[in-house]
Amino acid sequence: MAEAGAATEKPSKWRALGLALRNRKTAFMAVFGFASGLPFALFLGTLYAWLTEAEVDLETMGVFSLIGLAYAFQFLWSPLVDRVDIPALRKLGKRKQWIAPMQLLLGVILVTMSLLDPGTQLGWFSLLAGIGAFASATQDIVINAWRIDVADEEATIDILSTVTQMGFRLAALVGGALGLIIAERIGWPQTYVVMGVIMLAIGIAGLFAPDADVDRAAAMSEHAERTAELYEAGELEPRIRNRALLAVGLLWGWAIVIMVIFMIRALGGFIPLMTTFSISVFGSSWVIDPNFLLGMFALNEEGRPDVTEFTTVMGPLVIMATIVVPAAIAAWLVRLKRDGRHVIREDRVADRHDGLILDQLYRALLLPLVEFVGRMGWSIVLVLALVLTYRITDAIWGTFAYPFYLGELEYTLDEVAVASKFFGVGAIILGLALGGWMITAIGRMFTLTLGAFLAAVTNLLYADLARGGGTMQVVSNAIGFTWAVNQFPGGSDRLARLMIVIGGENLAIGIAGAAYIAWLSSIVAKGYSAVQYALLASLTLLVGTLGRGALGEMIEERGYYDVFIFTMLIGFVAVVLCILEWIREHRAGARSGVVAPDAG
Missing domain, CATH: 1.20.1250.20 (MFS general substrate transporter like domains)
Structure with a gap:
C-alpha cells in the first residue's frame, strides 16, 4: 500500500x-x-x-x-x-x-x-x-x-x-x-x-x-477592527505596550544613527568629536563618553575610523540592539499576556487619551x-x-x-x-x-x-x-x-x-x-x-x-x-x-x- x-x-x-x-x-x-x-x-x-x-x-x-x-x-x-x-x-x-x-x-x-x-x-x-x-x-x-x-x-x-x-x-x-x-x-x-x-x-x-x-x-x-482588538479583555494595557514600543524604537534608532555616522566618517566626511562629561548618582561619579555611544572612535593615520575596531566593538552591540533585546522585549510582552498581568480586564473602546497613533505604531512595528x-x-x-x-x-x-x-x-x-x-x-x-x-x-x-x-x-x-x-x-x-x-x-x-x-x-x-x-x-x-x-x-x-x-x-x-x-x-x-x-x-x-x- x-x-x-x-x-x-x-x-x-x-x-x-x-x-x-x-x-x-x-x-x-x-x-x-x-x-x-x-x-x-x-x-x-x-x-x-x-x-x-x-x-x-x-x-x-x-x-x-x-x-x-x-x-x-x-x-x-x-x-x-x-x-x-x-x-x-x-x-x-x-x-x-x-x-x-x-x-x-x-x-x-x-x-x-x-x-x-x-x-x-x-x-x-x-x-x-x-x-x-x-x-x-x-x-x-x-x-x-x-x-x-x-x-x-x-x-x-x-x-x-x-x-x-x-x-x-x-x-x-x-x-x-x-x-x-x-x-x-x-x-x-x-x-x-x-x-x-x-x-x-x-x-x-x-x-x-x-x-x-x-x-x-x-x-x-x-x-479599525485590528486596532479595536487591542482593547479587548486580556490584551496588554496601553502603557505597557507604549513602553515596549519606546524601548524598541530607541534601540533601532540608535543603531541607524551610529551606522550613518560611521559611514560618513569612513568616507571622508567630518563629524567633530564631542566632549566627555561626568554625572553623579548616589554619591558615585560616572564618566560619560558620547563618542563611544555613537561609535565615533579615534581616526587612524589615514584620517578614517578603524574598521576592525568599529566592527568588533559596535557590531555585537548593533546586533544586540536590533535583534536580541527587541526579541527579549517581545518575549516579555508574550509572557505578561499569557500570565494575565498588566492586561485589560474588560472590553472597552479606545479614546483619544490612549494614544491611537502609538497603537498604530505598535501594530505596525512591534506586534509582528x-x-x-x-x-x-x-x-x-x-x-x-x-x-x-x-x-x-x-x-x-x-x-x-x-x-x-x-x-x-x-x-x-x-x-x-x-x-x-x-x-x-x-x-x-x-x-x-x-x-x-x-x-x-x-x-x-x-x-x-x-x-x-x-x-x-x-x-x-x-x-x-x-x-x-x-x-x-x-x-x-x-x-x-x-x-x-x-x-x-x-x-x-x-x-x-x-x-x-x-x-x-x-x-x-x-x-x-x-x-x-x-x-x-x-x-x-x-x-x-x-x-x-x-x-x-x-x-x-x-x-x-x-x-x-x-x-x-x-x-x-x-x-x-x-x-x-x-x-x-x-x-x-x-x-x-x-x-x-x-x-x-x-x-x-x-x-x-x-x-x-x-x-x-
Whole structure:
C-alpha cells in the first residue's frame, strides 16, 4: 500500500510543478525577482569592478559596501510600506503602489550615477548608491510580501520562492556579465545608462501584474477592527505596550544613527568629536563618553575610523540592539499576556487619551515581532541563529570577488564576465532548478541542510585558487573541461579553472538559495508577511554586511586564502543549526499529529 501511495505521489508532484510554472503569478514572480536582483547586482557587485578600475582601495570598498545596511535594516521601515498608501497610486494595488515608484527611482539613480566619477566624486557617488540601495531594499520588502500574499495551491510558496531566485540570478547575468562586457567596450558610465533604462522598462511591465489586494473600504474596516482588538479583555494595557514600543524604537534608532555616522566618517566626511562629561548618582561619579555611544572612535593615520575596531566593538552591540533585546522585549510582552498581568480586564473602546497613533505604531512595528516570538517560543533563538549564519559564507566576501578576480588573479573583464556571469549564473540557475526539484521531491529541510554544507565546502575551491589553483587545474584537466574551454576563442587553462571553481560554488549557492527562501517564507505569518519576512531577510545580510569592513583589512593583512578557510568554518555552523531546525520542525509536526511532507 505504501509503495502504491508513493507511486501515485510522484506524478502529482510533477503535475503540480507544471501547473505552477504555467501560472500568470509565476511569470510575474520571475519579473519581480529580476527587478529585485538587478539593483543588488549593480550596487553590491558590478559597482566594485568600476571602483577597482577607479583605483579605490580595498578598505574603502569595504566601507562603501556598508550601503548594504539598507538591506540589513529594511525591517525598520517595512511597517510603513505595509500600512501606508501613496496618494494617487493606491489604485495600482496594495503592493504595486510601492513597487512601481521604487523601480522608476532606481532607473533614474542609475542614469545619474553614470554622470559621476567615483575616483574624484566618491562622496556623491556613495550618496546616490546609498539612496539606490534604500529604494532597492524597499522594493524587496514589497516584492517578498507580494509573493507570500499571492501564493495559492497552484502557484505554491515553494515554487514562487524558487522562481524568485531564478529571476534574481538571471538579473546577476544581465547586471554582471552584460555589464562587464559593455563596460569593456564602451565604458562604465554608458553601462549604467543601459541598466537604468532596463530598470525603467521593468517598472512599466510590472504595472500589469496581478496584486493580492482587497477593497479599500474593507481594508479600512479590517484596520479599525485590528486596532479595536487591542482593547479587548486580556490584551496588554496601553502603557505597557507604549513602553515596549519606546524601548524598541530607541534601540533601532540608535543603531541607524551610529551606522550613518560611521559611514560618513569612513568616507571622508567630518563629524567633530564631542566632549566627555561626568554625572553623579548616589554619591558615585560616572564618566560619560558620547563618542563611544555613537561609535565615533579615534581616526587612524589615514584620517578614517578603524574598521576592525568599529566592527568588533559596535557590531555585537548593533546586533544586540536590533535583534536580541527587541526579541527579549517581545518575549516579555508574550509572557505578561499569557500570565494575565498588566492586561485589560474588560472590553472597552479606545479614546483619544490612549494614544491611537502609538497603537498604530505598535501594530505596525512591534506586534509582528510579538506574534512571531509568541508562535515560535524558545525556538526563536534557533531560528534567528540560523537566519544570521546561513548565507554568510557567500554574503560576507562577495564584495571582494571582483578585486579578487581582477586584482589578485589579474583576469580581464571579459574573462570574469564569461566565468562569473555567463557560466556562473548558469550554474546558479541550474542549482536553483535542482533545489526546487529537491524541495518538492525530497523535502525542504533536507535541501536546506545540504545547501548549507555545499556552500561551506565550496570555499575550499576558492582557497585552492588563491594558492595558484593547482588542484582545480588537475580536476579540470581530468574531466576534460580544460580541453572544452580551449576550443572556444579566448579559452585558456587558467580560465577553465576559474570557471570550474565559480561553477561549483554557484551550483551550491543555487541549491541553498532555493531552500532558504522557501524556508523563510514558510515560517512567517501571512497577516504579517511584509514585516516578518523583511525582518528575517534583513538579518540574513546583517552579520555579513557588518563584517565586510574588517574582512577587507583581513585580506590586506593575511591574504585571500585565510579568508576562504575562515568563511568555510563559519559555514559549518549553519550546517549544525540546519540539523537542529530540522529536528525541531519534525518534533513540532509530530506533536501536532501531522508531519509535514516538506520537512524532509
